[in-house]
Amino acid sequence: MQPSGSPLAQLRRGHEDLVLDLLRKHGPLSRGELGKRCGLSRTTLYDIIAGLMASGAVVTAAQEDAAPRGRGRPAETLTLNPDAGQAIGIDFARRAVHVAAVNVAHEIVGSASEAHAADLPWEDRVELAERLVGTLTGGSLRLGALSAIGVGVVGPVGEPEGEEDGRHLDALPELLVKRFGVPVLVDNNTRLAALAESIWGAAAGGQDVLYLRLSHGVGGGLVVNGSLHRGAYGLSGEFGHITVEPGGAPCDCGGAGCLETVASIRGLLDSYRAAGGRADDVSALLAAAGAGEEAALGVLAKAGAQVGAVLAALCNAIGPSVIVIGGELAEAGPALFGPIERTLTAHILPISRHRISLRRGTLGDVAGALGGIALVLHESPLLSRYPQIPDHIDQLRQP
Amino acid sequence: MQPSGSPLAQLRRGHEDLVLDLLRKHGPLSRGELGKRCGLSRTTLYDIIAGLMASGAVVTAAQEDAAPRGRGRPAETLTLNPDAGQAIGIDFARRAVHVAAVNVAHEIVGSASEAHAADLPWEDRVELAERLVGTLTGGSLRLGALSAIGVGVVGPVGEPEGEEDGRHLDALPELLVKRFGVPVLVDNNTRLAALAESIWGAAAGGQDVLYLRLSHGVGGGLVVNGSLHRGAYGLSGEFGHITVEPGGAPCDCGGAGCLETVASIRGLLDSYRAAGGRADDVSALLAAAGAGEEAALGVLAKAGAQVGAVLAALCNAIGPSVIVIGGELAEAGPALFGPIERTLTAHILPISRHRISLRRGTLGDVAGALGGIALVLHESPLLSRYPQIPDHIDQLRQP
Numbered sequence: 001m002q003p004s005g006s007p008l009a010q011l012r013r014g015h016e017d018l019v020l021d022l023l024r025k026h027g028p029l030s031r032g033e034l035g036k037r038c039g040l041s042r043t044t045l046y047d048i049i050a051g052l053m054a055s056g057a058v059v060t061a062a063q064e065d066a067a068p069r070g071r072g073r074p075a076e077t078l079t080l081n082p083d084a085g086q087a088i089g090i091d092f093a094r095r096a097v098h099v100a101a102v103n104v105a106h107e108i109v110g111s112a113s114e115a116h117a118a119d120l121p122w123e124d125r126v127e128l129a130e131r132l133v134g135t136l137t138g139g140s141l142r143l144g145a146l147s148a149i150g151v152g153v154v155g156p157v158g159e160p161e162g163e164e165d166g167r168h169l170d171a172l173p174e175l176l177v178k179r180f181g182v183p184v185l186v187d188n189n190t191r192l193a194a195l196a197e198s199i200w201g202a203a204a205g206g207q208d209v210l211y212l213r214l215s216h217g218v219g220g221g222l223v224v225n226g227s228l229h230r231g232a233y234g235l236s237g238e239f240g241h242i243t244v245e246p247g248g249a250p251c252d253c254g255g256a257g258c259l260e261t262v263a264s265i266r267g268l269l270d271s272y273r274a275a276g277g278r279a280d281d282v283s284a285l286l287a288a289a290g291a292g293e294e295a296a297l298g299v300l301a302k303a304g305a306q307v308g309a310v311l312a313a314l315c316n317a318i319g320p321s322v323i324v325i326g327g328e329l330a331e332a333g334p335a336l337f338g339p340i341e342r343t344l345t346a347h348i349l350p351i352s353r354h355r356i357s358l359r360r361g362t363l364g365d366v367a368g369a370l371g372g373i374a375l376v377l378h379e380s381p382l383l384s385r386y387p388q389i390p391d392h393i394d395q396l397r398q399p
Numbered sequence: 400m401q402p403s404g405s406p407l408a409q410l411r412r413g414h415e416d417l418v419l420d421l422l423r424k425h426g427p428l429s430r431g432e433l434g435k436r437c438g439l440s441r442t443t444l445y446d447i448i449a450g451l452m453a454s455g456a457v458v459t460a461a462q463e464d465a466a467p468r469g470r471g472r473p474a475e476t477l478t479l480n481p482d483a484g485q486a487i488g489i490d491f492a493r494r495a496v497h498v499a500a501v502n503v504a505h506e507i508v509g510s511a512s513e514a515h516a517a518d519l520p521w522e523d524r525v526e527l528a529e530r531l532v533g534t535l536t537g538g539s540l541r542l543g544a545l546s547a548i549g550v551g552v553v554g555p556v557g558e559p560e561g562e563e564d565g566r567h568l569d570a571l572p573e574l575l576v577k578r579f580g581v582p583v584l585v586d587n588n589t590r591l592a593a594l595a596e597s598i599w600g601a602a603a604g605g606q607d608v609l610y611l612r613l614s615h616g617v618g619g620g621l622v623v624n625g626s627l628h629r630g631a632y633g634l635s636g637e638f639g640h641i642t643v644e645p646g647g648a649p650c651d652c653g654g655a656g657c658l659e660t661v662a663s664i665r666g667l668l669d670s671y672r673a674a675g676g677r678a679d680d681v682s683a684l685l686a687a688a689g690a691g692e693e694a695a696l697g698v699l700a701k702a703g704a705q706v707g708a709v710l711a712a713l714c715n716a717i718g719p720s721v722i723v724i725g726g727e728l729a730e731a732g733p734a735l736f737g738p739i740e741r742t743l744t745a746h747i748l749p750i751s752r753h754r755i756s757l758r759r760g761t762l763g764d765v766a767g768a769l770g771g772i773a774l775v776l777h778e779s780p781l782l783s784r785y786p787q788i789p790d791h792i793d794q795l796r797q798p
Contacts, residue, residue, distance in 0.1 A: 156750060208631040220716075224624065225629070231607060232718050232755075233751070235748065235750070235754070236716065238751075239715065239716055242716065242746075243708065243711065246746075253748055253749060255746065255748070255749060312641075313641040313642065313709070314713075316637040317619075317636065317641065317713050317717070318717065319629070319630020319634040319636075320631055321632070347642045349637050351555065351652075352632070352634050355632050
């Protein structure tokens with residue numbers, strides 16, 4: 001096989017996409033009908049079809065009853081294989097791996113998640129991801145037609161000189177390429193969640209969206225003027241590291257008093273315990289708030305006010321029409337959204353009030369994995385100005 | 400004349416642009432040479448040329464010495480008229496009008512400014528603008544070839560239902576159309592300054608630029624991913640209304656403790672007087688700081704720290720590569736830029752430090768007017784995704 005980055009390989013992939021696209025739009029077609037519609041020579045078309053059938057992307061359709069009989073065998077029709085995965089999204093979150101896959105018809109064929117310890121080595125995370133992919137559609141998903149994997153990771157991605165803050169992310173694409181043998185595209189997982197919520201989720205169709213994720217970390221992503229925004233050095237959407245308490249608690253980023261120190265799961269649990277509350281995890285805290293407990297409601301109200309003030313500043317600067325809040329803490333509902341909305345309204349430019357819709361994310365914890373799929377399929381207009389799969393990663397594809 | 404919005408008028412304008420563009424690129428050309436290059440019929444071309452000469456956009460070039468003699472008169476060559484204005488930018492600032500013009504070769508042929516009282520009626524401001532335009536290039540600028548006027552105004556522009564916060568901006572385009580008889584495009588003047596600084600000024604070539612203007616008001620503009628950013632409702636870049644002192648001094652916007660209350664000229668003068676300083680205007684304050692006076696340095700340092708904190712938050716969110724600071728207060732130099740940079744560095748995500756270049760604007764107080772020109776010429780790739788001249792304003796053009 002040619003290296004995937006070569007002009008010949010690109011041409012071949014273009015032909016494959018053409019055939020897959022025709023089958024997607026028209027349903028089952030015979031070789032002859034495909035030939036009429038695709039404009040490829042008979043030799044090229046048959047070669048492309050043979051490749052697609054070998055990879056499992058295309059299968060022969062069941063013979064129709066109305067097929068002509070008598071004069072030799074009826075023309076065989078071809079169809080997309082609903083069990084063939086075309087793209088996989090993997091979100092390597094801080095304490096969990098989430099996967100999702102779409103078939104060659106670009107239908108989501110399933111998603112799966114599994115929690116793990118925060119210090120699990122990358123090799124084990126990749127193995128976990130592979131196992132989770134294996135469970136999709138009851139293990140019947142064929143990966144032969146796989147074209148790419150979109151991967152979300154924690155923290156900034158897109159450093160100019162490949163420095164990744166000591167997180168050794170360089171090894172990750174290679175590990176994945178070894179396992180799956182296809183191009184791998186890595187991006188920040190929260191930015192990918194913003195993308196997915198803006199395509200399929202709470203902000204579907206939005207052209208100016210601010211996505212904030214309140215989870216173990218606090219981060220976000222921006223859709224600006226109809227495009228997913230990356231920032232000059234891939235360093236955008238770092239809402240969690242906006243200072244809200246100058247000289248406050250130290251943050252993992254090296255700063256102090258960042259929004260993440262007060263509005264992440266750990267930050268909230270710390271505040272709750274300091275206020276005399278007892279909770280080992282976020283669900284206990286949310287349950288206490290749901291039961292109307294003062295201390296729990298108080299820490300959510302305080303964090304909500306700080307989130308609202310940050311959102312107001314960002315709205316004045318960027319002017320979104322929709323704000324989506326995702327992450328485990330979004331499940332707190334009105335106990336958190338009430339204070340957020342009150343502070344947002346109080347601090348936003350008065351003429352902007354009532355122009356911004358505050359919503360809870362709808363895609364849950366697989367938003368990042370779904371965003372990975374959107375990224376590699378690169379079909380959304382939101383990505384029209386976003387960088388394509390970089391050469392250096394594409395070339396890692398196995399021969 | 401056809402209404403300018405009609406298909407026929409658009410076609411004619413397209414032909415005119417074609418001829419002007421050929422003369423811009425090739426220098427003087429004869430009618431015959433133009434005919435070979437433009438592909439228009441002889442009748443159409445001669446009609447277009449006659450119109451351009453009548454409007455003053457095109458003139459006959461001086462006869463060259465090498466022109467053939469003897470056999471009839473030499474072919475007359477045509478050239479762009481360097482004194483013909485093609486586009487005018489006007490910035491109606493709070494207390495001054497700034498104008499600038501480019502000729503048909505898109506060279507800036509001059510700019511002019513004049514201060515006025517803050518409550519000067521719009522009719523008088525428009526008259527002042529017309530007088531200033533009349534002074535450009537010593538009064539020799541011909542406006543017959545004028546194609547459009549780009550106008551900057553204070554405050555948000557682009558409200559969905561034409562509501563403009565009681566500022567009666569609706570009348571402005573009509574006033575200007577009456578005076579100049581060409582389409583008028585109105586936008587926020589600080590956003591236009593951001594555009595001009597990103598095309599010709601301190602951030603020339605920048606794809607991700609944050610522009611902050613510290614003047615009588617505090618505002619800004621964003622170039623995001625290579626596009627000037629407008630925001631969902633035209634409400635972006637309102638950096639001056641980000642809360643920096645919750646419950647602080649009341650702001651003109653209806654909020655309290657906005658950045659504008661502490662970092663505008665009035666905010667700084669108030670702080671300076673409260674600290675025992677004496678200054679009637681911004682130049683006296685800057686002179687005192689230049690002379691090393693403690694009180695003056697102190698208020699600049701405090702305002703600079705608040706500006707730096709806001710910039711850090713915005714950098715974490717948006718990820719620009721260049722920050723440009725313009726407006727009268729930028730003239731304070733290190734007394735202001737030092738504290739801004741220190742706070743910015745302290746509050747920005749540590750891995751973003753040294754990646755962001757903080758610069759002083761280079762276009763001075765005509766940046767907004769120059770941005771108006773850039774907007775109507777619509778030639779910068781920064782505007783490729785920006786809204787075009789809206790129909791309802793274009794249709795105001797006089798018959």
